[in-house]
Amino acid sequence: MTISSPSPRPARRSRIGLRGLALTAAAVLPLALGVATAPAAMAAPAAPAAPSGWARVAxxxxxxxxxxxxxxxxxxxxxxxxxxxxxxxxxxxxxxLAEGTYVVSMVPSDATDDSEPVVQQSVEVSAGEPITVAAYGRNAELKTTVFDDDLSAPAEGQARVRVVQASTLEPRVDVDTAEGRSIAQAVTSGSATGYAAVPAGSWNLELSGADETASSAVALPAGSVSTIFVLDDAAGALTARTVTDSATLADMPTGGIHTGGGGTAVQSAAPAGLIGGVVALLGGLVATMVVLRRRSSKGTA
Incomplete structure (x- = not known):
């Protein structure tokens, strides 16, 4: 009995090569054009972390x-x-600053390196919470305190403002506008009021204590958060200095934590040179597939 030889079969190598090249083309094209497939997006670098907290010195x-x-x-x-x-x-x-405990020290600017600090205050910095470390009072009885700050944005067309009473001339101070609107009443030395929402604009303030009265002009821009510091001027009278707090916190995230290059970030368009290279690569893949297909067809003839 004669055993007939089996009919020639298409080479498996050709079939595997065709399928592999097709898969390669499907994989290379989106990656080269910068399209974020699920694995690529997961591997993208995370956004830089925002600062944990903030502190300033007054x-x-x-x-x-x-x-x-x-x-x-x-x-x-x-x-x-x-x-x-x-x-x-x-x-x-x-x-x-990173979250943690810090020591704030103040020494006279002309002091020697081994001089004792005139102020030394331990402060806690917490995530997302700005603070103000202040030295106040007369030098003979210098005190320090820490104010918790709130830089939440006001409503449209308004400003948020508070008063810090640091004058040594009066133990208590009232702050009103020249038009009679009360900003703060009986603010004691070394203390800060809560924040009040006021219409944005320029205001003429009346500062008054038991024996002293003074006027001071302040500007409160729309959307700003400010602190009015009640101080002593060179002539021994009450005065006020306004600091726009929200303008001095450059690293504070706005509109939520920034998103970086991963997750839902939109990928940028691929450069023209890259696209040309991809087209050439795909052309070579197609040519190779045609050659393999012809060889495969001859093998089955």
């Missing part, structure tokens, strides 16, 4: 000379921030 002692300020991390003792020659009435910008 020099509110009228007879304390200019000071140098150091902010030191309690864990490890590293100096994380320094300010030189901070004068009376100065309020620094907010400093972005």
């Amino acid at each position: 020099h509110l002692s009228p007879d304390t000379k200019s000071v140098d300020v150091q902010m030191t991390a309690l864990a490890g003792g590293a100096v994380v921030y320094e300010l030189d020659d901070v004068s009376y009435g100065a309020v620094s910008d907010y400093i972005p």
